[in-house]
Amino acid sequence: MTDTASHVTTQHATGVARRRLGRVLTTVGLLAYFAFSLFPVVWMILLSLKDKQDQLTTYFAFSPTLDSYRAVLGLGDADAGVPFLRFFVSSLVTSIGAVLVSLLIGVPAAYAAARFSFRGKENLMFTLLSFRFAPELVVIIPLSVIYPQIGLFDSYTGMIWVLQLVTLPLIVWILRSYFEDLSPEIEQAALLDGYSRTQAFLRTVLPLVKPGIAAVSLLAFIFAWNNFVFPLTLTSSNAQTVTVGSLSFIGGNEAKFNFTAAAALIAAVPPLVLALSIQRFLVRGLSFGSVKD
Incomplete structure (x- = not known):
């Protein structure tokens, strides 16, 4: 024992x-x-804090300086010679504009796809999804020819329009699952109370999917903000975004990698701030559409 x-x-x-x-x-x-x-990320932070002499070194012992950030932002006498703030504003305008237009079109489209049955619905949804996953070079060549002819080249309107290929399919497909998770009895009860279909949608269904809308809006904003091919081909200066404008620091006779690192870190601030500001909606929204009965 x-x-x-x-x-x-x-x-x-x-x-x-x-x-x-x-x-x-x-x-x-x-x-x-x-x-x-x-x-x-840590290496980019360190690189952005180095001066011109230390930017190509690999050691960690150096005297940190904020000159790269001052030069990129054009503060004081420091100027990197690149209108980064204009690129930053262009990214904000085009990304926010693309998300707002996509929400205006995509939310009703996602609701219709979830609630109504009509011939060719799944084919239409698959075609919309194919726009998102198709190579961007497929549409770049014809758009680079058409845009200058119709006055949309290097314009905010042209960028917002073409970014619908990135944001709209994402919003429609994700929000469709959110609407499908809601019981149709919610709208039926509202219709019995005398609401029209539009009123039932706006007053009963839409408030319930606000977390999902917040989550998908953030994802769409990030995809639009990070897009590189469209602004590279369809803009030159006026509507150029930070993804393309940041490369201006490594062109010419001298590569300013510390400026590029500072510009990239500054460009990462808006998505990060947006994610933190809607964090409670984001967590709930991302989990809401994945729960099935």
């Missing part, structure tokens, strides 16, 4: 030790992966 109890105790202790070792190794592995994933 004593030997048996001692053997069981030893096995239990061994099992506990193995589980603890497994948790420690898992934690160490996750921390290593986190550090590996975060290292490019």
Whole structure:
């Protein structure tokens, strides 16, 4: 009996030790992966704080300076010679405009796709989705010919229009699942109370999917903000965005990598601030559409 109890105790202790070792190794592995994933961001921060002489060095001991940020933003006497603030404003205008237009069209379209049945609905939805996943070069060539002829080249209107290929399919397809998760009895009850279909949609259904709208708006904004091919081809200066404008610092006779790093970090601020400001809606919205009865 004593030997048996001692053997069981030893096995239990061994099992506990193995589980603890497994948790420690898992934690160490996750921390290593986190550090590996975060290292490019840390390196960009360090690079943005270096001066001209230290930007190509790989050591971490240097005198940090904010001259790169001052030059990129054109503060004081520092000027990088690139209108980065104009590119920043262009990105804000085109990205926000694209999301607003997509919401105006996409929310009713997603509701119709979720609630009504009509011939060719799934084919239409698949065609809309194919615009999102098709290579952007498919439409760049004809648009680069058509845009100058109709006066949309290097304009906010032209960029907002073409970014619908990025934002609209995303909004329609994601919001469709949100509307499908809502019981049709909600609208039926509102219709019995005397509401019209439009009133039932605006007063009963739309408030329930606000978290989903917040989540998909953020995702659409990020995709529009990060788009590179469309502004590279369809703009030159007036409507050029930060994704293309940031490359201006590494052109010419001298590559200013510290300026590029500072510009990239500044460009990352709007999506980050937006995500933090709607965080409670974002978490709820991302989980809402994935729960099925």
